């Protein structure tokens with residue numbers, strides 16, 4: 263059976279793995295803790311971590327990355343990892359390398375022999391993948407040793423069960439590695455970078471931050487955590503998250519797509535098997551679609567009465583049969599992390615520092631902001 267993965271995979275095996283993973287992601291309510299509780303718990307631990315820094319200015323990128331990776335760790339392995347765990351830090355380092363170094367523009371894509379040069383960037387990416395495979399192998403081995411088909415704990419167990427039942431030959435151990443690594447890679451840097459952008463936009467737009475906090479205070483107060491059932495009441499926060507996804511355009515270039523047949527498009531013939539890369543930011547910041555597209559303006563997603571306003575061309579997760587399978591999870595994470603952090607903290611530009619830049623830097627796969635420092639002040 264062909265080896266495959268979800269991202270950068272193709273054909274029948276890709277289709278089966280994508281379907282299996284989508285169903286498994288829907289099933290996450292199974293297990294002892296619901297996904298919502300898991301994210302709320304992680305938001306609480308993240309808040310404690312922020313509190314431990316006091317009012318010191320800090321770069322929160324890595325801490326946010328660990329918090330988000332822990333949600334994927336919970337889904338796949340059923341456990342979170344301590345932020346200081348050496349295995350976890352190595353995993354984070356590998357994800358960072360893959361996301362900041364891998365790119366369609368690498369010269370090795372055109373001249374593959376360059377991969378043998380000592381400083382080859384592609385080599386660094388391959389090494390990071392190899393190291394991740396070793397770690398995932400170790401965790402799957404642990405799961406096999408304790409597997410109980412009547413007590414499915416997490417994604418790895420679901421996979422082992424499907425493998426045992428021989429539900430589908432695409433569901434085999436080799437492909438399981440690839441799918442788990444896809445989940446960590448595609449699901450960590452994307453959501454954590456969105457949080458990094460959201461906090462940057464909040465601190466540089468204090469009026470927006472104020473409105474989000476007022477909404478949380480009026481609807482929830484401070485006596486209990488923000489939960490998904492509050493989503494309807496927190497329309498301004500929802501609009502702020504959407505505006506962050508639009509303006510930051512985290513994943514500006516989608517994964518390579520292949521044309522299955524000769525295709526006519528706007529007067530051009532695209533031959534069968536051509537590889538197509540399209541830019542989502544050509545839609546998300548198109549001045550013909552969005553008024554003043556480079557402005558951070560959550561109100562564009564609200565009616566005059568403050569109700570939700572749908573926008574067809576808001577497509578940060580792409581569209582079609584290859585669109586993001588983690589959209590639902592990402593939206594849950596963004597709402598719960600931001601809602602719970604804003605309930606407890608205000609993000610401020612450190613005293614004496616200039617307003618940080620909100621320029622998008624396309625480094626590797628995601629669009630990052632320039633590194634910045636923030637003071638996380640308790641409300």
Ligand code: HEM
Pocket residue numbers: 268269270271280444445448449450452453456512513515516517518542578579580581583584585586587588589591592
């Ligand atoms: C804010 C967070 C996220 C953004 C903006 C985002 C965006 C995207 C985009 C633009 C694509 C490419 C779609 C295409 O090629 O047309 C994609 C694919 C993908 N995403 Fe996400 N994503 C996010 C979070 C996640 C999470 C949390 C997961 C993990 C569960 C995930 C898993 C995937 C996978 C596996 C694919 C490949 C799908 C396929 O090729 O069939 N993503 N994502």
